[in-house]
Amino acid sequence: MEIVRLQPSQLGDASAVLARAFHDDPAWIWLFPDEKRRARVLPWLFRAGFDATSADVWTTAGTILGAARWLPPSRAPIRMGPTLRALVATPLRLGAATNRFFAYGRSVENLRLRVAPGAHWYLAGIGVEPRAQRQGIGSALLRPGVEGAHRDRVPAVLLTNNEGNLPFYERHGFVVAAEGDTPEDGPHAWAMVRTP
Secondary structure (H helix, E strand, O other): OOEEEOOHHHHHHHHHHHHHHOOOOHHHHHHOOOHHHHHHHHHHHHHHHHHHEOOEEEEEOOOOOEEEEEEOOOOOOEOHHHHHHHHHHHHHHHHHHHHHHHHHHHHHHHHHHHHOOOOOEEEEEEEEOHHHOOOOHHHHHHHHHHHHHHHHOOOEEEEEOOHHHHHHHHHOOOEEEEEEEOOOOOOEEEEEEEOO
C-alpha cells in the first residue's frame, strides 16, 4: 500500500473520508446524537482540524481511502490564523454542542499530556473509508509516525474512544497507558503509547 503526503487540493476529499470513517465513533455520537446533523458537521470539523493543526498528513496514493494526521514533537501543534478562524466559526456551526465539543477537546488533551508529558509523535486522527477497511490501509497510515518516533527515539501516542480499535493498535506495538471519560460525563477514551 503506497502512502503519500496529502496535497492541499485533497483536503476536502480527505475530510469527507474521515467524516464517514468516524460517523459511528462514540465521541461523535455523544457530541452529535442526530445522525443527519453528524453527517453535515463532521466534514467541516475535520477540514478545520486539517487547517488548524500543523501536522504531517498522509493518505493513500491515487484515490483517497484514508488519512492520518501525525504531529511531530519538533513542531508547534497549531497554526494560529486557522485556529482563530475555527474558534470564531465553531459556535455558529455547532450551536448547543459547542461547550461539549470544547470540554471534550480539553479532556483529550489532558489525557494525552498525562501519558506523554515529554516529546512524542502524536496521532491527531486516523481514519479509513468504511468500504476500504481491513485492507491494510490503516496499518500503512500508522507507519510514518511510528517510524518518525522510532527515528527520534521518542514515544508515539494516540487516543481512541472506540474500544474496538484497541486490538488494532496493540498489534502495532501500542499499549494502553491510561483511560478515562472525556470529559467526566462524556465518552470513554484510551490513551495508548508505543515506546521506541
